[in-house]
Amino acid sequence: MARLSPATRTAVGTTLAGTALSALSTAPHQLSHLFRGRFPAVAVTGMTGVGKTRLADRLARRASAESTVEVGSAxxxxxxxxxxKGKGFRFRVVPGDNAATRLGALDEVFHDDPVDGILHVVANGYATPRRPAGTTGTAVATREEQLAAELEDWTITSHRIASMALRRDxxxxxxxxxxxxDLFPDGVEDAVRYYSPGSGSPFAVKLDELRSLAGGARLSVDVLPMCTEPGEASGKAARKDAGKRCSAMLAALESRMAQLSGHV
Structure with missing residues (x-):
């Protein structure tokens, strides 16, 4: 067997060391990519009172703290x-109140550490009214006022989504x-149509603008109904049926998220 010269041995050693260092330097990136593939990050956005935390808790299979449900989170x-199967999702629930913490959270999920998908939660004007900070008494708001607030919130969020989509590869x-x-069982189809692209509603117009800015190939859009509670139907049979409908809606959302994330 031929002997290698000192110069050749040095060159081979340098090559092997360089290869090893290169592999080590790319390992964190590869592991991060693998982790994100198995556990994609999902932003849960929407105005206050629409049920973001309840939805995230049900998707994560955990119980909501009653205090959080009642007053929301800042x-x-x-x-x-x-x-x-070793797969799942990492949910980030963005505060709904128009505060500095909310804007900071929006920056984080759409710019600093961009998410892989978004669940934007709306409530067809039935969001739970929240009292302004420092006030007492029962909060009151009409459905029209809630829809207007929801549209304002969506305008801010959609701009962030468009900016993120344009930067992604x-x-x-x-x-x-x-x-x-469950609060409008006979109007679910109309509500889904209101929030769907191309329907001509005020919300849909903003959604169409987002798709135009981001590009159709960069952003996929689905609209799905959801109830996070079985409702307050009277009678055991009625409550059971309501519970089944809510469970079916949750299962449909989970199935669609799995498809969009490549888990199935």
């Missing part, structure tokens, strides 16, 4: 869903989740 909340998915469907 800081971004995080949830993780893990399945038996792969498509971003968006699901408009119409919650509190």
């Amino acid at each position: 800081t971004m909340e995080r949830r993780t869903r893990r399945s038996a 792969r498509p971003v998915w968006l699901v408009i989740v119409v919650t509190k469907a």
